[in-house]
Amino acid sequence: MARDSDKRNFALREDGDESSVFSGGTPRQAALKAARRLDPADSEDDADRQEIRLREKGTHKVHIYEAWAWVEEAPDDKPDWMPGDITKGNVSKQGVEHLDDI
Numbered sequence: 001m002a003r004d005s006d007k008r009n010f011a012l013r014e015d016g017d018e019s020s021v022f023s024g025g026t027p028r029q030a031a032l033k034a035a036r037r038l039d040p041a042d043s044e045d046d047a048d049r050q051e052i053r054l055r056e057k058g059t060h061k062v063h064i065y066e067a068w069a070w071v072e073e074a075p076d077d078k079p080d081w082m083p084g085d086i087t088k089g090n091v092s093k094q095g096v097e098h099l100d101d102i
Contacts, residue, residue, distance in 0.1 A: 009056035010034075013062060018055065027063040028091060030054055035067035035089030044070045044090070051094070058097045064093040 004024040011018035020037075021022035024030035034052050047068035054063045069089040074082050 002040040009057040013053040038069040040069040
């Protein structure tokens with residue numbers, strides 16, 4: 001597992017506004033965390049795909065992903081504190097954009 005010093009911060013961009021920050025060792029890891037915040041569908045097949053943009057803090061890079069989320073039943077060996085249904089997410093990288101205005 002990556003140490004804290006290996007983590008990078010990525011700001012979720014919505015209409016030029018950076019509302020949330022997700023951390024991860026890779027852009028995909030942060031994108032998966034952001035995808036779980038989307039409105040989940042009943043199944044992965046029914047999930048609406050949305051574009052999410054994550055700007056890597058300290059750089060001009062914006063990582064663009066297609067993201068979707070769905071609700072699934074928690075595994076049988078789940079801990080006691082975990083709810084019965086969990087939100088899962090997935091992403092597909094669409095590319096990287098470079099900003100000039102930051």
